[in-house]
Amino acid sequence: MKPHFHPALINDPLGDPGLVVHFLHESRALLFDLGDLSAVPNAVLLKVSHVFVSHTHIDHFIGFDRFLRTVFGRGKTIRMYGPENFIDNVEGKLRGFTWNLVANYNESVTLDVVEVHEDHLLTARFRAIDKFKKTGEAREPLSGGVILDEPGFSIHTAILEHRVPCLGFALKEKFHVNIRKDRLESLNLAPGAWLNELKRAIHEQRTDDWPVRVPASVNGKKGFEERRLGDLKRDLVIISPGQKIAYVVDTVYNERNNRRIVELVRDADVFYCESPFIAEETERGRERCHLTSRQAGLLAREAGVKQLRTFHFSAKHSVRTGQLYREAEEAFRG
Numbered sequence: 001m002k003p004h005f006h007p008a009l010i011n012d013p014l015g016d017p018g019l020v021v022h023f024l025h026e027s028r029a030l031l032f033d034l035g036d037l038s039a040v041p042n043a044v045l046l047k048v049s050h051v052f053v054s055h056t057h058i059d060h061f062i063g064f065d066r067f068l069r070t071v072f073g074r075g076k077t078i079r080m081y082g083p084e085n086f087i088d089n090v091e092g093k094l095r096g097f098t099w100n101l102v103a104n105y106n107e108s109v110t111l112d113v114v115e116v117h118e119d120h121l122l123t124a125r126f127r128a129i130d131k132f133k134k135t136g137e138a139r140e141p142l143s144g145g146v147i148l149d150e151p152g153f154s155i156h157t158a159i160l161e162h163r164v165p166c167l168g169f170a171l172k173e174k175f176h177v178n179i180r181k182d183r184l185e186s187l188n189l190a191p192g193a194w195l196n197e198l199k200r201a202i203h204e205q206r207t208d209d210w211p212v213r214v215p216a217s218v219n220g221k222k223g224f225e226e227r228r229l230g231d232l233k234r235d236l237v238i239i240s241p242g243q244k245i246a247y248v249v250d251t252v253y254n255e256r257n258n259r260r261i262v263e264l265v266r267d268a269d270v271f272y273c274e275s276p277f278i279a280e281e282t283e284r285g286r287e288r289c290h291l292t293s294r295q296a297g298l299l300a301r302e303a304g305v306k307q308l309r310t311f312h313f314s315a316k317h318s319v320r321t322g323q324l325y326r327e328a329e330e331a332f333r334g
């Protein structure tokens with residue numbers, strides 16, 4: 001089975017935190033945190049449809065400018081999520097530049113900014129052609145922490161403690177559609193973009209009669225024919241449980257917060273978790289509102305995740321990265 005979502009940390013564990021999630025066979029990606037993005041090629045940033053910012057400490061938000069610079073003038077609408085005060089933070093960034101020349105661009109960029117609160121979302125729009133003036137402010141209710149819900153996947157969030165609110169995130173694929181390669185061959189069907197259409201129709205729960213365009217040779221030339229979705233599902237598809245990828249940074253180990261983290265990341269296939277400090281630095285962790293390696297491992301263990309990836313190590317521990325990994329893994333494995 002080929003997973004649909006391919007997550008990768010942006011920097012090494014001592015660099016600014018950030019995660020990019022690539023979509024299989026689709027020109028699309030999700031970005032978690034906007035720290036130093038110099039290691040991310042423009043081609044990847046141009047695939048990003050949604051950005052999820054945990055909080056706006058500089059190591060999680062300094063990359064905003066690079067991101068905007070890259071997507072500017074491409075006619076895109078990007079949706080950005082962040083915690084309390086996020087709309088002000090984005091507005092402040094945008095006001096730091098002079099936008100008198102934006103009229104020279106036919107295609108510009110629109111940022112739809114979403115601020116996450118316990119029971120509601122605040123949204124605002126910043127369009128380059130408006131010189132990034134804030135427009136369209138609105139408020140909508142939020143329940144269950146689901147901030148994005150698409151046919152194929154959803155994004156869940158929890159507001160965590162870091163002296164300021166800090167968002168943890170989990171991406172959940174609703175179910176996974178596997179295409180049987182052996183059947184493709186025996187049915188003489190070539191793989192291609194139509195398989196994405198097929199998967200989309202299944203995720204959108206179309207009826208069995210839904211027509212899917214399948215490549216075929218028509219009068220000796222390459223063309224398409226329509227097949228019933230129900231037949232293709234029966235012949236080509238195996239449905240399996242979806243992936244879950246969780247991302248938690250900059251937060252503290254205490255009972256209330258742990259409950260929120262464990263609930264958010266439960267059963268994740270991969271749990272990306274910060275661990276700036278070594279196991280014995282619990283006091284330092286509490287003071288600075290960060291996790292130790294051992295605490296990251298304990299949380300992963302309690303949540304029953306399959307794989308733990310720790311990162312966002314303190315620069316002070318640049319020669320102890322092995323110890324940070326080991327302590328986390330020991331606590332995780334018990």
Ligand SMILES: [Zn+2]
Nearest residue numbers: 055057162250
């Ligand atoms: Zn922070």
Ligand SMILES: [Zn+2]
Nearest residue numbers: 057059060250
């Ligand atoms: Zn940080």
